[in-house]
Structures are given as C-alpha cells and as structure tokens.
Amino acid sequence: MNGKLRQLLVPVLAAVAGLAFVAQTFAQTDPLPFWNEGAAKQAIVKFVEATTTQGSPSFVPPAERVATFDQDGTLWVEHPMYSQVVYCFDRVPAVVKAKPELANVEPFRTVLSGNREAIAKLSMDDLFKILATTLTGMSVEDFKTEARKWLDTARDPRWKRPYTELTYLPMQEVLKYLRANGYRTYIVTGGGQDFVRMYADEVYGIPPEQIVGTASGTKYGYTKNGKPFLTKEPKLLLNDNNAGKPEGIYLMIGRRPFAAFGNSTGDRQMLEYTKAGTGERLAMLVLHDDAQREYAYGPAQGLPATKVGMFTQALYDQAKREGWVVISMKSDWKRIFSFEP
C-alpha cells in the first residue's frame, strides 16, 4: 500500500472499527435496565434470543412475531378500579342530564348519590348497565371527543396524575425490547377496544389496529346532509375476557402469539393458548405484591379477592405447573413509574 492510499484509508478503517465497537457495545447494553436480575428478567431475554437469533432451533420468522399484553394490572394500574369504569361513572351525570328519566332508576340513582359504600356494592349487572348507557348510543366521533376530554383532565386519586401516566416502566421496557427484535406488540384487553385505542399509541407506542378489546357493534348511517357516520350500539360483539381473549386474537390477528403477558384469571386462556403453540413460547403473569410502591392484593398472597385483578391461588398453581413465569413487582422491578425518582 503506498503512503497516500494509506493516509486516506486509515481514517476510514478507524471509522469502520469504531462502528463495530459501537455495535458491540450496543449488543452488550442491558435491554431491561429497570428489571432486577432474576428468573423473570432471564426468561424474557432467553425467549427473545431463542426466537430471534438466526439459526436458533426456535427461530421465528419476523412476520410471525406476535406478543400480546393484557392492559389493566399488566401494563398500568388497575386498583382500586379500572380507569375505564371510573370514566363511565364520571359520565353518568352528563348522561342523566340528557335523559332525566334515568335519575330515579337504578343503578343510576346510586351512582348519582355519591354514596361510596352503596356504589361499591353494585352488581356486575349494574355495572354492565352503566357501561352500556355511558359508552353507546353516540357517534364514534362524539365518543372520541368525550373520552379525550376525560383523559386530559381526570386525575388518579392516589398519585394525582393523569391515568395515562400510571404505566409500569419495566413493562414499557419489555414492549420496546420486543419491538426492537421484530415483534409486533398487541394489547388484548377486557377494556373497551375504542377507549384503549384513544391513548395506546401515545402511551405504549401501540397503534389502533393492534388493540384487541371488548367491542360493541357500530351502525352505519347518514347525517341529514348525507355524510356517513358510525354509531356505537349497545350490542356486544366481543367480550374480550377469559375465553374471549384467544377468540378475539383469532378474530383480530389470526395468529397465535409467541409471548403473552397478563395478571389475572381473565388472562388464563390467553396464556394457555399461547403456550399450546409449538416451539419456544413465553407466558408471564404480573403479581401485585408491592403494597408500598403500588398495591398488594388477591388470594395468591392470602389477601381477600377484590373486584379487579383476580390472581387466585389456582392461577398461581397453574402457572407453576405449566411453566408460566410470575413477575413479582416487589422484587423484579427496580422502579415502577417513570415519575418516581
């Protein structure tokens, strides 16, 4: 090599070597810095490496990389009440104003009374009546306007923050880590599909078409001026809980997930369905065992069952038996929220 050529090539080669060094450093960077070392973190990293390393016996082609996440209690706080249920309760006065005849009809009368004890005793049937009345019978655009207003102004009573900030930092890391490795991340939630679609892109980076949720039908019609619009109907199309989760996954995605994350009996069938596939599959359950930083609840910890987050002893036993990995919020997560120091 003559002197001039060397002069010219040396910085080029140095730059190439530098790039290689950067690449290596990047590869060695911890993909889950907010997770403590342990079985849960290991399971996630092992799964990603096994399914995305070319030549691995468990290699999954990019098109088939699907991971599904329950939302309430898995990606963000669900206690003491699902945020969407809070939304529906908050909507009751406006609905009653529009239909005054509801003021003396149960369960609306109880909700309006503000009597917390009586409200806590409402049955599931009452709850469905409230959901149906506050979430349907309007155009999808009107629904979006109302939901947006609430999301921008409502505050969680404990942290005094918008509900959309109560998302778990370590789970956000898992979403990003999976996506960085070619996985498409889906939310599969018992919550309302179009409610979750309102904020999931901004909160989790998950676009509307990757939200599978409980869905009511819509009805196509026209305004007086002939402009088409959709009205939300009180007709349940998909109850995306329990068996409804794999059924909803089949309907909306048409592929079996390779990884699934949940936190309650409502996620049991989704995890079973995921693990029943061939090759390497990952099933994980978040256990709410951190009374100080978040909440501790449910029979798996000898605590009474609540209306939300039914992590029963039977679910815990099934997890152990079938190789699902339980995530302890208390010991697996270094930090829970982004707003905490």
Add this chain to the structure above:
Amino acid sequence: MNGKLRQLLVPVLAAVAGLAFVAQTFAQTDPLPFWNEGAAKQAIVKFVEATTTQGSPSFVPPAERVATFDQDGTLWVEHPMYSQVVYCFDRVPAVVKAKPELANVEPFRTVLSGNREAIAKLSMDDLFKILATTLTGMSVEDFKTEARKWLDTARDPRWKRPYTELTYLPMQEVLKYLRANGYRTYIVTGGGQDFVRMYADEVYGIPPEQIVGTASGTKYGYTKNGKPFLTKEPKLLLNDNNAGKPEGIYLMIGRRPFAAFGNSTGDRQMLEYTKAGTGERLAMLVLHDDAQREYAYGPAQGLPATKVGMFTQALYDQAKREGWVVISMKSDWKRIFSFEP
C-alpha cells in the same frame, strides 16, 4: 486535488453519479406498467404522489396510510361464482357423509343431485345454510386442513387453473405500488375471513392480520388431554358486506382508509366512508366490461344482474356524482392475468 487522490476518487464519484442515475431512472420508471394511460391510472399515481410527498398539503403520515380492497371481482375473478361458494358446494358430499341425515334435507339434496339448473335457483337462505354447515362446527385447524387441500387441488372450469392464479395483474401492481409508498394494504371482503387468510399472504402479500372479512365466532375449549383449541361456531359476528364493511373496518383497523377499491354495491358504503374523510381520498370501482379476456356483466352495462358483482346503474351514477373513479377492465388494463402472454 493531487493525482493519487484523484485516481482514487474518480471511480468513487463515478459510482455515486451512477447510483444517482439509477435512482432517477427508478423514480421515472412506470409504477403501473400493466395499466394503459388514462384517467384511472392517473388518479392512482396522483393520489400516491399527493399523499406521500413530504410538504404536500395532502401529506399523510406513514402510520395512517391504510388502503382497503374488496376481493371478489376487485382483486380476482368472481364470476360465475365466488370461489368460496364453490368450496362450500364441493364440501357438501363430505359433510353429508359425516351426517347422513342431511342427504334428504334441502338444500343439501339439491346440491347432491348435481342438477345445475336447480342449484342455480337456490335462494340466499339456502346458500347461508350451506355456508354455515360446511364452514362451522369444526376446529379451526381442521378447517385449515380442508381448505388447504381444496385450494391445492380445485381448478377453475374456464382457465383450468387454481383459483389463486385468477388474480388481476394490474391490481397486484396497485397493491405493490401502494406498499412501496408506505401504505398498509388490507382486504375487506364479504368472503370468509379465515378462508381468505389461508392464501392472501401468498397470493397478494397481505398477512392474516390485514384481512377483514365475514366472520363467525369461535369457541374456546379443550381436548381430552387438556390441549386448548378453537371451534368455528355457526354464529355470525360480522357480515362484512355493505354497511358491514365500514363497521368491520372500524372494528378491525380503527382507522378510516385513504383509498378504497371495490366493484359492486356491496362496496358502496366502504367507498362513501373513505371519501368522507378529510384530505385527499381515493375511491375506485372495477367495471367488468371485458367479455373476451374475462367477463362482462351487470346493469351498468345494460346486462342483466347476476348473483355476483352487482354493479348497478345507481352505483355507476353515484360514482360519477361523487368523484369515484371507474376502472374499465377492457380499456384500462393492458393484461389481466399473469399466465396470459
């Protein structure tokens, strides 16, 4: 610049210039070579340029680029009978073998008779009975096995080719052109969602999660050994025709399309819904007016209505009135099938 440096750089610069030339040539390459010059081709190119050129007033962010396509009669041949209906008819003998009591029950007796005239007279109700009986009551895996067998062996009577080859080359070009410009292409079909998912990836490059179709519910259960599986139920969740198309789009995608392609009254509402959005929107209808190379049918050409492809005069008038672009197979398409010279 000294001589050595110049010696070294000249080929590099030449290579860079070459790349620029290639890029320019590529940009000037006709994206739709199987389309004749005309209003239809122009409308497609103009739409893509307007919505994907940075700085254009109609620019659409990549995440929102959704284009929806009807299948039967829009992407492939639907005449004289939808291929899925042929599948269901072909399945009748096997179903009757499994349930011999059906042999003397209508409409199964007529189908088994092979009497073409009587079969042609079956009502829509009869047809639904045949669809429900041949498409449900089995596990989704068994359904896939049966459908795969049929797709591999069945032949269209006119061209003697697998149905999956009867796809329109110019429409394949549109799919690829849109995808090359960041659009996600969806099929929104009156056909069975899980039937179309069987072949859409291989035929159109459209993955299962981008198929919106008529869908029956499934039911989650377990084998004797405790392995979970889904059974196809005779319960209609989504009738993805007419108003069902925008309703299905809202359910499955949650975004309004920027471009929509159809060929019959069943696509009317999808096109209306698409055009009702803000900014540049494209609505197109394929007119079957090529009796020689494919078929000519429907009232828009003064021909009698058939059981498929109802391109009525009213639809034609609405298209003209609302700025939807009609594609003439005869004059807009240079070639129809890939297997033709």
